[in-house]
Amino acid sequence: MERIKFVIIEKSYLIRKGIASIINRIEHATVVKELENLDEINSALLKYTPDFIVVNIGILSDIDTFRNTEIKADLSQTGIGIASGNSAEKEKKHGLREIISTLDERDDIYNKLQSLIREKVDSRHKLSQQTELSEREKTILKHVAKGLTNKEIAEKLFLSAHTVITHRKNITNKLGIKTISGLTVYAILNNIISIGDLE
Amino acid sequence: MNITPDMKMADVLFHNYTLLPVVSRFNIKLGFGDKTVSEVCRNSDVNLDFFLEITNSYVDEDYIPQKELNTFPVSLIVQYLKKTHQYYLEEKIPEIERNIQRVLDAEKTINDKFSLVENFFTEYKQELTNHINREEANVHPYVLEIEAAAIKNEINKSLHSKIRKYSINDFASEHDNVEEKLFDLKNIIIKYLPPCNSSGLCNSILIELFRLEKDLNAHANLEDKVLIPKVAAMEEKLLALYKA
Numbered sequence: 172m173e174r175i176k177f178v179i180i181e182k183s184y185l186i187r188k189g190i191a192s193i194i195n196r197i198e199h200a201t202v203v204k205e206l207e208n209l210d211e212i213n214s215a216l217l218k219y220t221p222d223f224i225v226v227n228i229g230i231l232s233d234i235d236t237f238r239n240t241e242i243k244a245d246l247s248q249t250g251i252g253i254a255s256g257n258s259a260e261k262e263k264k265h266g267l268r269e270i271i272s273t274l275d276e277r278d279d280i281y282n283k284l285q286s287l288i289r290e291k292v293d294s295r296h297k298l299s300q301q302t303e304l305s306e307r308e309k310t311i312l313k314h315v316a317k318g319l320t321n322k323e324i325a326e327k328l329f330l331s332a333h334t335v336i337t338h339r340k341n342i343t344n345k346l347g348i349k350t351i352s353g354l355t356v357y358a359i360l361n362n363i364i365s366i367g368d369l370e
Numbered sequence: 371m372n373i374t375p376d377m378k379m380a381d382v383l384f385h386n387y388t389l390l391p392v393v394s395r396f397n398i399k400l401g402f403g404d405k406t407v408s409e410v411c412r413n414s415d416v417n418l419d420f421f422l423e424i425t426n427s428y429v430d431e432d433y434i435p436q437k438e439l440n441t442f443p444v445s446l447i448v449q450y451l452k453k454t455h456q457y458y459l460e461e462k463i464p465e466i467e468r469n470i471q472r473v474l475d476a477e478k479t480i481n482d483k484f485s486l487v488e489n490f491f492t493e494y495k496q497e498l499t500n501h502i503n504r505e506e507a508n509v510h511p512y513v514l515e516i517e518a519a520a521i522k523n524e525i526n527k528s529l530h531s532k533i534r535k536y537s538i539n540d541f542a543s544e545h546d547n548v549e550e551k552l553f554d555l556k557n558i559i560i561k562y563l564p565p566c567n568s569s570g571l572c573n574s575i576l577i578e579l580f581r582l583e584k585d586l587n588a589h590a591n592l593e594d595k596v597l598i599p600k601v602a603a604m605e606e607k608l609l610a611l612y613k614a
């Protein structure tokens with residue numbers, strides 16, 4: 172199964188490496204990108220599509236200035252805050268999924284992260300056990316194979332782009348195929364589309 | 371078990387046969403007798419520390435570098451990356467292509483289905499070739515230039531505007547993942563193709579795909595986690611120098 176991906180945004184080298192080493196030791200988990208600040212956050216999120224974002228609480232407010240509401244809303248599900256020292260920060264949730272403190276024992280951090288990862292793994296398992304595509308998913312797959320973008324598919328089927336993305340994620344999870352070429356081969360093999368349709 | 375300088379090179383390969391192509395990339399030929407890793411490296415003019423870091427991280431994903439990989443010159447890393455590219459394009463890909471062709475010849479009944487695999491792989495080969503050409507034509511000369519400037523501690527106007535125009539981080543953000551397609555291909559062959567009678571051939575295609583994928587992963591790690599941060603640090607220094 173594909174690993175659970177983490178992006179860490181933390182200025183301190185030691186803290187970043189420390190957390191990364193804990194994460195990389197947990198089964199199914201991997202740190203795909205470490206960032207010192209928010210500069211490259213948008214491109215990193217697009218490129219790595221992390222399942223969790225570990226972010227220092229000190230720079231959390233700067234995300235507001237990006238006005239990136241999509242990222243912000245998402246953080247309640249994917250965000251793990253790093254609270255430094257004995258500040259009162261760690262008592263609040265800051266709209267994030269979980270908070271870890273730099274004063275926490277290794278095992279505490281390990282356990283908190285592990286239970287988040289477990290949960291994610293379980294839900295993926297459930298998804299991957301139902302491998303039959305729904306009719307809607309087949310329709311979307313057909314358009315993907317024809318080379319349409321998410322936006323074009325959304326317009327064609329009168330769906331929001333967000334819904335199309337969700338469907339595509341589900342298709343990929345069910346089939347274990349990520350790339351468009353791979354999905355196209357699957358679609359042909361299963362008569363969802365014929366080679367003639369591709370011209 | 372970590373690979374160390376006093377281990378016998380032959381033993382290293384007995385324990386980790388997947389290292390065979392890696393060792394060849396260093397221009398090290400078989401026939402080691404009882405020579406140790408450090409002796410073989412010395413005789414073949416190979417930087418021992420670099421060899422150890424590369425081989426150890428290749429066999430053990432959780433290997434923690436003993437020497438900061440960052441202490442090695444960019445030119446050494448580039449040389450190794452190039453050798454690896456050559457291995458993909460001149461050995462691995464043609465080998466897999468040949469096996470695909472052999473299945474096509476043997477399996478007349480599922481030929482039309484299997485030709486999808488052929489097309490997929492041809493497309494993949496093109497993608498990988500483009501990826502590699504771009505690195506060798508643009509990225510490698512650029513990082514070597516940065517290193518030369520960093521050693522001389524000198525930056526001129528043209529290099530300055532080069533960094534401003536397209537820095538290594540721009541490359542990093544565009545550096546795409548070439549393993550994804552391979553993963554899909556394995557999945558298609560294992561799960562979705564109709565049963566194939568030439569199972570020996572299909573298995574060897576799959577085994578080669580697994581190996582290639584692992585190798586590409588290690589290769590991308592070297593590019594993303596070693597080369598890019600190292601060059602980024604040099605750029606930063608040079609930019610600061612230019613300001614001053």
Ligand SMILES: [Fe+2]
Pocket residue numbers: 451455502505589593
């Ligand atoms: Fe490369």
Ligand SMILES: [Fe+2]
Pocket residue numbers: 501505545590593
């Ligand atoms: Fe690359």
